[in-house]
Amino acid sequence: MSGDEYAIRPYRDGDRRGYIDLYEAVFGARKDADWFAWKYEDNPYVDHVPVYVAERDGEIVGVRSFFCLRLRANGRTYESLEPCDTMVHPDHQRRGLFTRMTERAIERYADEPFDFFFDFPNEKSLPGNLKLGWEVVETVPTYYRIQHPGAFTPFGDESLVGRVVDAAGATAMSAYFGLRGTRARRLVRGVTVSRYDVIPVETLVSLYEGRIPDRFHADRDRTFYGWRYENPEYDYTAYVARRDDAPVGAAIVGTSARRGVANVMDVHPLDGGSAGAPAYAALLRTILRDVEDLPLVAVRGGGLPPDLLTAFGFHPDTAFPLSQVTEPATLVARPLTDEHSWVIDGKDLTDPDSWLVSICEKDTT
Incomplete structure (x- = not known):
């Protein structure tokens, strides 16, 4: 032919x-x-x-x-x-x-x-x-938080990750996450978090425009927020962190019950750093409570500091054991x-x- x-x-x-x-x-x-x-x-x-x-x-x-x-x-x-x-x-x-x-x-x-x-x-x-x-x-590493070792299915029940986390045991893993969560709680004092089923476009645009990175990234303007999170295959929830009633950070999470995963799609401030740590910690704590029934939470790139993700029990797919069964981006x-x-x-x-x-x-x- x-x-x-x-x-x-x-x-x-x-x-x-x-x-x-x-x-x-x-x-x-x-x-x-x-x-x-x-x-x-x-x-x-x-x-x-x-x-x-x-x-x-x-x-x-x-x-x-x-x-x-x-x-x-x-x-x-x-x-x-x-x-x-x-x-x-x-x-x-x-x-x-x-x-x-x-x-x-x-x-x-x-x-x-x-x-x-x-x-x-x-x-x-x-x-x-x-x-x-x-x-x-x-x-670009993706960080995963394995929330239910016994029900871990995204990579298959017989995967290396499944065997590793099953061997750790649900009780031990829960204690591990609790310990790391305790270390992170010190950051969130004075920060409150509100959740929204409808994307609060103006709040997110205001946060973005107040601190725009100079590296290539999706332009978070009104057009972006009015369209990007309309994908019918996902449910999206927005979270806004405030201190003294003023927005200091935000995140958007896309969840798919069919896939068993919650994706932290978007965070503000975008460019990370210690100044955003209290907002990031408060956002993560609230998000993880909301998606506790899902086996897996994923974060890729963006501004969330790796050490903070580690404190909340996330692991990069560029390191063992996830590197053995995933394909890093x-x-x-x-x-x-x-x-x-x-x-x-x-x-x-x-x-x-x-x-x-x-x-x-x-x-x-």
Whole structure:
């Protein structure tokens, strides 16, 4: 079969059913129209569905999608493209479709008002990205808190993590968490936390604008908060920490009972440091109480200090034992074309110090 039997083209109206069918065939999960609308059709940072498809005999057999985000650094904003939901039907793999779809997308977006690509590819797609010009920036650790050792299922009952935490025993683990929680309580005196089922946009924007980092991160403006946390596959709760009635910190948690995980998506202040420690500690204590029935809590990057996460019983997936059974996130980046500079307004796309990413920059939650 020659490559010419495949048509590589932009997404068209009417492709959604074929996209969702292919997703189920490749990933084994059925997405719905609401998810597709939120992620692609209603994305406020792009005026079209940012998807390229490979078609053969009227059937969509490959997809290269992009999650569009507005990032901020250096006091200005940048329009970014995050490759995601890449899939090729098993019957049509190893025929160059991934490369052809990616090349067509790069060619198109070089002439549109975007600034660069960034992504967190998995082990399967990372080599293809590197071959097509992406470069590794860094490994971004995800910190996990194992809350119910006996019911630990996200990595499978027979996983190394499951065996390790089961061996520790639920009683011993509870005592361990309690001890570490006691050490953290000293930080939270005078700080109160309120929870919100509806995202308090103005409060979060005010906190963000009062302390904007100069590294690449999602621009937390009203547009972002009005759209990002509408993913129909998750339930979102916001938390605001106050001292003397003034907001001093905030967090957003996305939970999925089906997946058994609570993701700390977003925290303020974004850039961490000891000044934010009391707010962070108060937020974490409240969040962990609220999600105590879920087996797993996850935090990636962002401003939460590693030592504080350790004090609350979190473990990075870059260290034993989690490193044995998880796949740490790899941040990669690429300018729009080979002719574009890797340095943008003084920030090198390949320098880890140029980036401040958390779970909210990832397309899947």
